[in-house]
Amino acid sequence: MTKKGTGLKIAISAILCFFILILAIRQGSVYISLKDLFGIISGHITGKGTPEGIEPMMDSIFWTIRMPRAIMAFLVGGALSVSGACMQALLQNPLASSYTLGVSSGASLGAAIVLILEISIPLLAGFMLPFTGFVFGLITVVLALSLASVIDRNVSNTTVVLIGMILSLFVNGIMNFLSTLYSDHSKQLYLWMMGSFSARGWKHCLILFPVCVVCFAILMLTSRKMDIMSFGDLQAQAMGVDAKKTKLVAIVICSLLTGISVAFTGVIGFVDLAAPHVVRKLFGPSHRIVLPMSFIYGGAFMALCDLISRTVLSPREIPVGAVTALIGAPFFAYVFFASRRKRA
Amino acid sequence: MKKIFAVILTLAMLVSVATGCSAITDLTQQSGVLESVGKDVIGDIDIEIPTKDRAGNDIKVPDKIDKIISMAPSTTQVLIEFGLGDKIVGIDTNSATYIDKLPANVAQFDMMSPDNEAIAALSPDIVFTSGMSSVGGTSPFQSLIDSGVCVADIPSPSSIEGICDDILFIGACVGKNAEAIAYSKGLTLFMSGLEEISASIPEDQVKTVLVMMNVPSAEYPTIYTFGKGTYMNEMLDIIGAKNVFGDQEGWLAVSVEDAIVADPDVILMDCDWLPGAADQVKALEGWENVKAVKNGEVYQISEDLCSRPNHHVGEATLEWAKCIYSKFYSDFTGSLDDIKTDVLEKILG
Known part of the structure; x- marks a missing residue:
């Protein structure tokens, strides 16, 4: 693959992604012309206020409701697929995902506890659920990693994946037990677990955005090491990479990305699995390109899924987790099996 | 049966007259008609005991009802107002709002996953269930039904008429026909009073x-x-x-x-x-x-x-x-309770 070809593909992808984002912001229950849309956006960014001739209602709908939602979907999709891409590389397992180490089950347990006990800390007003979900998600991952390091000094991939799975199932068990005991809240919990971008505002974006930027930057710095580590821990060690340390740090960063996404939007599957694989097929295995492209592809895919989730049955909403799985699963299967057949 | 039809016909007439002019005033004017059929009817108000519940399932309601279980707050409320609070032996947890009007030892069950064994152990004569309990067509009370307990299902009503029919059904099951007619017709009359004002908007x-x-x-x-x-x-x-x-x-x-x-x-x-x-x-x-x-x-x-x-x-x-519409309805003085009592008095004579 020539450098030039890759550059062209990146440019096309970026344009496509921008187009999808605009589409996601524009489509919905009310129609807006591109001119008005850009008028509203520039009015807010420059602080001049909404241009004349645009109804204040349109302004609230697009600036306060739809834009943060679409951007949130984009960021979460990006965060999930980047962390998925890293996990697959770090654990040398094509089926590894952001959720392999139990972030989602931990976060769900945290959410369940908050919903059941109806706890609220005034300081966290409105952020209680995401905060607890995030903390519980991270605790689960840290627990899984420490267990793995205790059992296996080299922290081999098989150990990590197995412990992650066992811990996930265990934590899920606790959560199911709790939700059976307190069935009043099970519907709310179920809705939370299905994931949604509805009613997410700028305040959520403002927290997610810096976290994404910082985590992404750190992961980009380790992208070279990740390339080497995809050959296996032994080879990596031979080439001077401290596999264990890199693995632990990168996994924690990935979990941070996943944790914060799950905390804000619920458990949304498939994008973390599908997007990186598609990107690898298009751009090759180098993580310097795979990571940013995963972000773009994952983000665009999620923005598109959210668009579908809110428009297909409007005014009803389909949980976005269901949409990603419905579209993602067959697509992923296609990509996976198509490449197998070629190999055979 | 004929007498019942007479009562119902009269009431139906009442409603149609009432919708024409003022529902509340006309009720009292029409009371003569009611009285003529009402007086000694109450003993005979034996609308046939239903053989199908509101969901269309075959049921066999016992002649004498002494122990009732109500698995929906709306039904519990109706039963209490029928004066049957002391016969209720079990309720759903949401009905606990009315706990002070029920016997002290009333059992409570989860609406979605009821303990059928515990319900059967109370040997109820009838169990009223609601649409809130059935998920995807399967009743969580199936094993209770199989054990021969009379389970009368009342799916969530989708109209005011449906609500009236549900009240009549409950009344027929527990032998409170006069009250049931009074409540359902009272509701219909009250609503037509409101409709009269809405026509003027x-x-x-x-x-x-x-x-x-x-x-x-x-x-x-x-x-x-x-x-x-x-x-x-x-x-x-x-x-x-x-x-x-x-x-x-x-x-x-x-x-x-x-x-x-x-x-x-x-x-x-x-x-x-x-x-x-x-x-x-x-x-x-x-x-x-x-x-x-x-x-x-x-x-x-x-x-x-x-x-x-x-x-x-x-x-x-x-x-x-x-x-x-505070402007239009602020003067509305009709009271559901009054109309209900009125209708009941007319039926009882």
């Missing part, structure tokens, strides 16, 4: 309404409301208001964006569990240009009254009417 003053059962937030992202084919939609129809989601069908979960776009004149908050819900809606980001919020027409309504499908929805309808 000029076309250009008709308001659009959104009833929300929660305040949208990141935890409850969608708004629970309803479209046509629900008794709540009919309540809005009766008072002359227009449901903004009236073109949709059934109970709905709509997105925040669609609710804002619908731009209702009035928002009613049907959520007692959330104190200050109306103020929370007024403070929501992005809602400041919605007419109801701009004009301060967001009201908290009593969830207990409107969400239990029995005759009390009449009171709920009046409450909604006074919120939406």
Whole structure:
């Protein structure tokens, strides 16, 4: 693959992604012309206020409701697929995902506890659920990693994946037990677990955005090491990479990305699995390109899924987790099996 | 049976006359007709004991009812008002609101996953269940039904007429026909009184309404409301208001964006569990240009009254009417209780 070809593909992808984002912001229950849309956006960014001739209602709908939602979907999709891409590389397992180490089950347990006990800390007003979900998600991952390091000094991939799975199932068990005991809240919990971008505002974006930027930057710095580590821990060690340390740090960063996404939007599957694989097929295995492209592809895919989730049955909403799985699963299967057949 | 038909016919006549002019005043004028058939009828008001429940299942109601289990608050409320509170041996946990009107040792069961063994152990003569319990067509009470207990299912009613029929059904099962007729006809008469006022609302003053059962937030992202084919939609129809989601069908979960776009004149908050819900809606980001919020027409309504499908929805309808059209309904003095008692007196003579 020539450098030039890759550059062209990146440019096309970026344009496509921008187009999808605009589409996601524009489509919905009310129609807006591109001119008005850009008028509203520039009015807010420059602080001049909404241009004349645009109804204040349109302004609230697009600036306060739809834009943060679409951007949130984009960021979460990006965060999930980047962390998925890293996990697959770090654990040398094509089926590894952001959720392999139990972030989602931990976060769900945290959410369940908050919903059941109806706890609220005034300081966290409105952020209680995401905060607890995030903390519980991270605790689960840290627990899984420490267990793995205790059992296996080299922290081999098989150990990590197995412990992650066992811990996930265990934590899920606790959560199911709790939700059976307190069935009043099970519907709310179920809705939370299905994931949604509805009613997410700028305040959520403002927290997610810096976290994404910082985590992404750190992961980009380790992208070279990740390339080497995809050959296996032994080879990596031979080439001077401290596999264990890199693995632990990168996994924690990935979990941070996943944790914060799950905390804000619920458990949304498939994008973390599908997007990186598609990107690898298009751009090759180098993580310097795979990571940013995963972000773009994952983000665009999620923005598109959210668009579908809110428009297909409007005014009803389909949980976005269901949409990603419905579209993602067959697509992923296609990509996976198509490449197998070629190999055979 | 003939006499029953006479009573029902008379009442039907009453209703049709009442809708023509003022429902409440006419009721008293027509009382003579009622009295002539009412006097000694009560002993004979034996509308046949139903052989099918409201869901269409075959049931065999025992002749004598001494132990009742009610698995829905709306039914529990009706039974208590029928004067049967002391016969209730078991309730669903939501019915616990009425615990002080029930025997001290009344058992409580989960509506969604009832302990059928414990229910059977109480050897009830009849168990009233509701649509809230059945999930995907399977009744969580199946093993109870198989054990031969009379389980009378009352699916969630979708209209005011359905509510009236449900009350008549409960009455027929427990031998309280006179009361049941009084409650259901009382409700019908009361509603026609409200309809009479709504007919006088000029076309250009008709308001659009959104009833929300929660305040949208990141935890409850969608708004629970309803479209046509629900008794709540009919309540809005009766008072002359227009449901903004009236073109949709059934109970709905709509997105925040669609609710804002619908731009209702009035928002009613049907959520007692959330104190200050109306103020929370007024403070929501992005809602400041919605007419109801701009004009301060967001009201908290009593969830207990409107969400239990029995005759009390009449009171709920009046409450909604006074919120939406205070101008037209503020002078309305009709009382559901009075009409109900009136009708009952006429039947009993």
